[in-house]
Amino acid sequence: GYKTDVQIKVTITLKEAISVQNLSIKKANNDADYNQIDKRWVKNYIELWSIPENIVNLLEIFCGKISPKQLLREEKITKQKYESLRDKRRFFVDEFENRDKKLLIDFFKKNKLLVITDIIKGRGQFAADWILVTRYDKKKDETSWVLADINKAMSIFGEGEVKISPRGSISIGRITLQRKGGDGGRETGNMIQFKIKPCNLFKY
Numbered sequence: 001g002y003k004t005d006v007q008i009k010v011t012i013t014l015k016e017a018i019s020v021q022n023l024s025i026k027k028a029n030n031d032a033d034y035n036q037i038d039k040r041w042v043k044n045y046i047e048l049w050s051i052p053e054n055i056v057n058l059l060e061i062f063c064g065k066i067s068p069k070q071l072l073r074e075e076k077i078t079k080q081k082y083e084s085l086r087d088k089r090r091f092f093v094d095e096f097e098n099r100d101k102k103l104l105i106d107f108f109k110k111n112k113l114l115v116i117t118d119i120i121k122g123r124g125q126f127a128a129d130w131i132l133v134t135r136y137d138k139k140k141d142e143t144s145w146v147l148a149d150i151n152k153a154m155s156i157f158g159e160g161e162v163k164i165s166p167r168g169s170i171s172i173g174r175i176t177l178q179r180k181g182g183d184g185g186r187e188t189g190n191m192i193q194f195k196i197k198p199c200n201l202f203k204y
Contacts, residue, residue, distance in 0.1 A: 024120075024128035024150070026198040029136050038119040039180055039193040041065070048118055055107045058100055063179040064090035064190040090179055090190075092168025101164065108172055109162045115172060116158040119194045121150050133198045146201045156204050157196050174200060 026035055042059045045051060051059075060066040068085055071077045082088070085095060093101060108115060121127050131153045134145045148156075160173035169178035172194075180191040 021129045022126060024131045026131065026133045027136075028133060028198050029138060033197060034176065034195040035198045036193050036195050037175075039191055041191050045192075049111055049114055051107070055103060058096065058104055059192060061091050061096075062093060062104075063192045086168075093164045093170055094168040104170065105162055105164065108170060108177070112158065112162060112172060116154050116175065119175070120154050120157060120196075131201070133201050135199055135202065144202070148201050152204075153201060156200060 026037075028035060042051075042056060042063060042065060045059075046056060057066070061068075061071070068077065068082050068088055068091065072079065072082045086092060093104060096104070120131070128150045130147055131150055132145060132147050134143055136143050157175050158173040160171070162170070162172050165171045165176060165178075167178075169176055171177075174196060176195045178193060178195065179189070180193045181189050
């Protein structure tokens with residue numbers, strides 16, 4: 001999806017130059033935690049990142065597009081494995097076989113820069129040049145803000161390892177890849193989403 005929320009045209013009259021800057025805006029409360037930055041069906045990422053079929057399959061099991069019940073019915077998992085799952089709608093990454101965990105983590109390690117660029121900056125004419133985060137402090141009734149170059153933002157949010165998160169999702173630096181969930185049990189809960197803590201920009 002497009003990452004630009006506002007497009008600003010800057011005109012420098014003395015040199016008769018016009019610069020168009022794209023701005024991505026994130027709002028957060030002082031006590032806010034995560035903010036979704038990208039959400040799609042697994043199939044919509046395939047062409048973007050040239051995801052091989054085995055990784056697509058694992059991601060669809062992770063998000064519940066391919067359900068544990070289906071895997072059990074097709075005898076791809078045992079009854080014992082099914083009963084051991086924390087959530088019968090899907091697999092957490094730490095519930096995969098070690099070989100499959102490694103395949104997933106290695107894919108995102110190899111494509112880390114591409115993934116981060118697409119989910120934070122975007123592509124084409126509406127790729128973001130800047131990210132603006134506003135933070136509202138309820139107690140003080142004050143709003144503060146930080147404006148960061150998009151490349152700096154990608155560096156901040158992308159810093160760190162690609163690994164399995166404590167809750168069984170995937171951490172890509174400071175970005176979390178997880179099953180969307182929610183939506184009152186509707187199928188759209190089986191999408192995957194990427195989340196950040198936008199207030200991290202205030203720390204750097």
